[in-house]
Amino acid sequence: SADVTENGVVSIIAVGNYQASDGTNYNQNISAYSKWGIDFSSFASIAFSADRQWLDVTGKTTNTIANVTSACGNIIETISDSDIIDGVVLGFSVTCLAGDVNCLRANTAINVTETTVTSLDVTANGFTLEDNVAFVFFSSSPLTIVLNVTANYSDGTSEDVTTDANVVYNNRSPLVLLGITGSPGEYNVISFGQAELQILFQSQVFIAKMTIP
Incomplete structure (x- = not known):
């Protein structure tokens, strides 16, 4: 078989x-x-x-x-x-x-x-993030955070799923980031500090951590 x-x-x-x-x-x-x-x-x-x-x-x-x-x-x-x-x-x-x-x-x-999702790749403002590892914006505090989420499948293909209705974004830092209505994966920066976003798609979970100066 x-x-x-x-x-x-x-x-x-x-x-x-x-x-x-x-x-x-x-x-x-x-x-x-x-x-x-x-x-x-x-x-x-x-x-x-x-x-x-x-x-x-x-x-x-x-x-x-x-x-x-x-x-x-x-x-x-x-x-x-x-x-x-x-x-x-x-x-x-x-x-x-x-x-x-x-x-x-x-x-x-x-x-x-069925083709399954094996992993997620995430960028923030073009910078590659590591799962559950804080990324530091060294130069200056960004006004907005724009995430891009790519799903990697078991058949070797990849797909941008940033705006997919099945992607769930959980903002764990509401005092630092404020989600922009109607724009999945986009946030206004309202304060400095540690920001954490949980991203879920199918069976995969990605924790995006960022340090906002």
Whole structure:
């Protein structure tokens, strides 16, 4: 089995085990010559790589399982000319005729999982903050604090979520900072001192600490 996130891609190959004339066994990538299929094309989609050396599986619907099948030899399903031109990638499972020793088939379960947030990156007025570590504005006291929040996801992508409705900002220093209505992550500086903001998005928490001179 293999896992793939929604809109993510996982690559799989078909490997054939052969026996040479001297009796030794060896493996060979037979992806380009295999018949590929999938049982639930609404859960995931399949397509050959440009060089046909592997199959790319793209997740479409989270919390589902799609079974990708591959076979070499004669399969039961009818293959049209257009299917062959497309690289013998079908929108349904492929099967071998029972008892046909010249047709071999394999199945791989693809688990389509949710993309989760693994960490948050936060800047204040363009300066990078460290989680739960105070940043000191050395030069002068800023009039406003403008946060920028970036979410890093399990599939390796990142997204600016500063104004996302699901981001929660908790101002723990109301005597130092005053939130600007209608502007998420933006605060007026009303006094000097230690400022602390708690930022929550999905399962991640970031504590932004700043020293206002």
